[in-house]
Amino acid sequence: MSAKTLEELAEKLKVSRRTISRALKNDANVASETRRRILDYLEKDKYFPNVHAASLASKKINVIGLIFPKNAFLHADFFAIDTIKGAAKFANENNYQLMMFTQSKFDSDQCLQMYKSKLVGGLMIVAISKDDTEKIEDLRKNHVPVALLFAYSDAVDSFGCDNKRGGYIATKHLIDIGRKKIAFIHGHENWFDSAERFEGYKQALEEAKMPFRPDYVERGYFRYEDAQEATKKLMALDDPPDGIFSANDRMAIGVIRALKVAGKRVPEDVAVIGFDNIPICDFFDPPITTVAQPVMEIAYTAGNDLLDAINSPHGKPRLKYLEPSLVIRKSA
Amino acid sequence: MSAKTLEELAEKLKVSRRTISRALKNDANVASETRRRILDYLEKDKYFPNVHAASLASKKINVIGLIFPKNAFLHADFFAIDTIKGAAKFANENNYQLMMFTQSKFDSDQCLQMYKSKLVGGLMIVAISKDDTEKIEDLRKNHVPVALLFAYSDAVDSFGCDNKRGGYIATKHLIDIGRKKIAFIHGHENWFDSAERFEGYKQALEEAKMPFRPDYVERGYFRYEDAQEATKKLMALDDPPDGIFSANDRMAIGVIRALKVAGKRVPEDVAVIGFDNIPICDFFDPPITTVAQPVMEIAYTAGNDLLDAINSPHGKPRLKYLEPSLVIRKSA
DNA sequence: TTGTACGCGTTATCAA
DNA sequence: TTGATAACGCGTACAA
Numbered sequence A, B: 001m002s003a004k005t006l007e008e009l010a011e012k013l014k015v016s017r018r019t020i021s022r023a024l025k026n027d028a029n030v031a032s033e034t035r036r037r038i039l040d041y042l043e044k045d046k047y048f049p050n051v052h053a054a055s056l057a058s059k060k061i062n063v064i065g066l067i068f069p070k071n072a073f074l075h076a077d078f079f080a081i082d083t084i085k086g087a088a089k090f091a092n093e094n095n096y097q098l099m100m101f102t103q104s105k106f107d108s109d110q111c112l113q114m115y116k117s118k119l120v121g122g123l124m125i126v127a128i129s130k131d132d133t134e135k136i137e138d139l140r141k142n143h144v145p146v147a148l149l150f151a152y153s154d155a156v157d158s159f160g161c162d163n164k165r166g167g168y169i170a171t172k173h174l175i176d177i178g179r180k181k182i183a184f185i186h187g188h189e190n191w192f193d194s195a196e197r198f199e200g201y202k203q204a205l206e207e208a209k210m211p212f213r214p215d216y217v218e219r220g221y222f223r224y225e226d227a228q229e230a231t232k233k234l235m236a237l238d239d240p241p242d243g244i245f246s247a248n249d250r251m252a253i254g255v256i257r258a259l260k261v262a263g264k265r266v267p268e269d270v271a272v273i274g275f276d277n278i279p280i281c282d283f284f285d286p287p288i289t290t291v292a293q294p295v296m297e298i299a300y301t302a303g304n305d306l307l308d309a310i311n312s313p314h315g316k317p318r319l320k321y322l323e324p325s326l327v328i329r330k331s332a
Numbered sequence C: 001t002t003g004t005a006c007g008c009g010t011t012a013t014c015a016a
Numbered sequence D: 001t002t003g004a005t006a007a008c009g010c011g012t013a014c015a016a
Helices: A006-013 A017-024 A032-044 A051-058 A070-093 A108-116 A130-141 A163-176 A192-207 A224-235 A249-261 A295-311 B006-013 B017-024 B032-044 B051-058 B070-093 B108-116 B130-141 B163-176 B192-207 B224-235 B249-261 B295-311
Strands: A063-069 A097-103 A122-126 A146-149 A157-161 A182-186 A217-219 A243-246 A271-273 A290-292 A319-322 A325-327 B063-069 B097-103 B122-126 B146-149 B157-161 B182-186 B217-219 B243-246 B271-273 B290-292 B319-322 B325-327
Touching (some): A006 A017, A063 A070, A063 A295, A070 B070, A157 A163, A157 A295, A163 A192, A163 A243, A182 A192, A182 A224, A224 A249, B063 B108, B063 B295, B070 B122, B108 B122, B108 B130, B130 B146, B146 B295, B182 B192, B224 B243, B224 B249, B249 B271
Parallel strands (some): B122 B146, B146 B157, B182 B243
16 A cells, blocks of 8 residues: 555654655755665655645745736736746746636735635736736735736736837837838727837837827727727728727737728738737738737746745835737738 | 734634634534624734645645646647636635646646645546546546546546537538538547547438548648648549538638638638637638537536535546537638 | 644654 | 654544
8 A cells, every 4th residue: 555644654664754754855864775765665655745734834835826817818818828838837847836716806805815824825916907006015015925917016026028119119010111100009098008009109100200190099998899990980080091000919800800891901001010919810811910929938937036036025026028029920 | 913823813812723713614602702702803803724734634625636738738729718717617616726737748647646645636637638548547546536628538527518419510500501512621530529520420411311421531630731731632522522521610720721722712612610619710701600619618517526526436437528509600 | 612632744953 | 864753723522
């Protein structure tokens, strides 16, 4: 029968629990012969230490919580997987486990409880909206190690894509292919990304000495249908745009649909660029040019930083923005 | 200062730990005044029991492991999220936590260790291939509670979509819209789904008294590119099909691409139906008619059954197949 | 109705 | 180099 506890093992091997524990942990203070005897035995009779007993005694927790508020899921279905992959890579490399939590809306009390009950040693929180920043402050007050992903708070470490830079890249690309009248379609005002991308848009225009036209700015709330409406409005202008930068791909699909309906060719009449590089971009007709976020890398980086923060708490919240990249297809 | 342990709480409240424990658990044997005093106090000074101590003492584990082999991820990116959502729903309702594990390939040893070390009380394993069925047997031998999702083994409880029925529905639909020459594109031989869908295909043909033609069966390995090649072959036949049932949507995209390249109209010349109802179906041109799997429900059901299996181990492995549904769009 | 005291399976201290 | 033994914090017979 296979041994269940150290106690049992110790009995069989005629050594103390402590010695086995040492042998398992590669502690130096074990006679090499004793170690060999123990490890040899364990080849046959596998033993798996009870993680709860270990955690209780050592006060160490090797679990990271991954919080997905439901609205973030809706907004970000397409990169939830990559976020998980990046976090999993970090976890595998560092002997951590990932615990998933979906919340109907961001619940800092639940987060606090998970931490205080020692269920998790720290939290990765994905894509909260601006409304939720005060709740984050709550976690900071309670010294919960937190890494915020795809959102920004000055209370805790934040990780994301350099959205301003992304907005700049996108707009610059439209300029580079000769567009003179470039419109911008906003996402939702409660999300961080859109505003930053808008800044990049304005910066690119300014740099190219192109006028900023408020009538070229519409809001699509990150939704397909609203972007379609927004595009209708844009094309109804006396002087409609010849390039549209949509703050995400989902909206870009709506934009292109609306343009097709209006009898415009993409990209000949109006070039369209999106943001996110969701899988559909590749299959759409025309394939959508877009800006890709390094989602996996962001999650991976956040994980590593979080681990660091757990082990050696630091004062000032960190901010790390990774570089987006242009993915040129056919729509622009 | 907020109390960290029952011990501390007991001191402050001048009662024994046991009494607090009772009050927290709504045990009847507590004077209502005592209970009130305790609960009132806890309004201010929140206390979160250490989960490891609790688990150690009670021998209860309220964590379910969700295993995603990497190849399953590749094959099933698009419904990983729904699987997680369904599992999360079950977890929330039953006070369970979800722990995510991604594995480069299915690793039953790791699974065993997670269980024996009391990290998880049971496992939901997603979409293993036929190669992995013996490893599953390993888990059964060790009495690990397992729910297999989107795969089948006679060693453990299995949950999925009724793929044969789905194949039948899809083929029947093509027949219903008047197609006489219906081809089938297989997925990969190592995955369960495809073979079952093929059975449904044959059943529908037989029922309609249409001949089964081996030359109308090609293999696309669930991949876009291979399906494109397969379609070329089909269309090069002397008597090419007027309807194609592709064992998944990803391949259906390749099929439609190949048809367009060959100058065929979809659905007028050749109708195409897929399987899975991935998001792209809706946005593709033409929007793709397909068979939807009730992914969330499958995961949710599996979770509940797993919980049941943990609490009262049963002898015979269960098999539960939920009904797929036809989603009619434009391609067929 | 309330409290005492032991057990859960580790880790870690300290002495041998 | 090894081994008692005391934590760790909660659950729960059993006693009061």
